[in-house]
Amino acid sequence: xxxxxAATEGGGIxxxxxxxxxxxxxxxxxxxxxxxxxxxxxYVRCSLTDVQLKDNTATSHGGGLYNNQHVICPLTNxxxxxxxxxxxxxxxxxxxxxxxxxxxxxxxxxxxxxxGMYILSSSTIQISDSDVIGNTSTxxxxxxxxxxxxxxxxxxxxxxxxQAGGSGGGLNTxxxxxxxxxxxxxxxxxxxxxxxxxxxGTIGISNSTLSRNTAGAGxxxxxxxxxxxxxxxxxxxxxxxxxxLDQSRFGQTYLISSIVGQNTPYDVRKDAEGxxxxxxxxxxNPDGHPITD
Numbered sequence: 001x002x003x004x005x006a007a008t009e010g011g012g013i014x015x016x017x018x019x020x021x022x023x024x025x026x027x028x029x030x031x032x033x034x035x036x037x038x039x040x041x042x043y044v045r046c047s048l049t050d051v052q053l054k055d056n057t058a059t060s061h062g063g064g065l066y067n068n069q070h071v072i073c074p075l076t077n078x079x080x081x082x083x084x085x086x087x088x089x090x091x092x093x094x095x096x097x098x099x100x101x102x103x104x105x106x107x108x109x110x111x112x113x114x115x116g117m118y119i120l121s122s123s124t125i126q127i128s129d130s131d132v133i134g135n136t137s138t139x140x141x142x143x144x145x146x147x148x149x150x151x152x153x154x155x156x157x158x159x160x161x162x163q164a165g166g167s168g169g170g171l172n173t174x175x176x177x178x179x180x181x182x183x184x185x186x187x188x189x190x191x192x193x194x195x196x197x198x199x200x201g202t203i204g205i206s207n208s209t210l211s212r213n214t215a216g217a218g219x220x221x222x223x224x225x226x227x228x229x230x231x232x233x234x235x236x237x238x239x240x241x242x243x244x245l246d247q248s249r250f251g252q253t254y255l256i257s258s259i260v261g262q263n264t265p266y267d268v269r270k271d272a273e274g275x276x277x278x279x280x281x282x283x284x285n286p287d288g289h290p291i292t293d
């Protein structure tokens with residue numbers, strides 16, 4: 001499906017009931033508002049397997065794929081690349097979405113915010129064995145993924161080479177719950193939170209590596225009012241620009257069996273109201289505030 005055009009929704013496909021696609025490419029399509037490649041209306045089902053969404057454009061939300069509220073939409077072995085929209089260049093998932101994404105490549109999408117994927121409240125999103133690479137949020141936050149108030153699980157991901165003009169080069173999260181397992185966040189760039197910027201909510205990171213990310217504040221992670229941020233069996237190293245782990249505003253951080261080191265200029269900073277608890281963890285260059293162990 002090539003070069004479709006819609007004045008409002010669904011430049012390539014507009015789904016109002018049930019959509020199942022296998023071994024299909026939707027490319028070069030555009031929408032005046034939502035869903036340059038595919039638009040899913042409220043309360044519908046959508047299943048994409050071996051599907052490519054490439055070089056599609058939406059003036060508003062969801063350059064590649066737009067899901068309205070209450071959409072169930074599993075994605076398997078999909079390539080979502082080169083799409084653009086104002087919010088959600090690759091994927092826009094509105095509230096109350098359920099998505100299980102496996103073996104996906106989300107790459108080189110552009111948006112003002114949430115270039116790779118934009119996720120809204122009360123959604124449940126699981127992404128595994130996938131790459132989120134080279135996406136760019138030009139003015140706003142979340143080069144790779146932007147999430148607000150959802151439940152987000154990331155397992156066996158590579159989140160690399162994403163950029164945000166604002167915060168969260170790899171990820172930008174507000175409230176909600178974030179779980180990251182067996183993943184690599186590397187070479188992401190932003191003004192704050194090179195790999196990840198989080199405001200509120202709870203975050204668990206395990207068996208993962210955050211390295212070579214860059215930001216003026218929180219070169220790896222900038223965590224504000226996150227209670228708790230738990231990092232276990234993970235490595236935070238070779239990040240540059242600001243403190244690698246920058247915690248502010250009454251946050252609670254637990255470092256368990258992890259290494260935070262070789263970051264420039266320092267490894268960990270917290271404000272006076274927060275706590276950082278280290279358990280069998282190596283922190284090479286902490287700042288002057290005490291760390292509880």
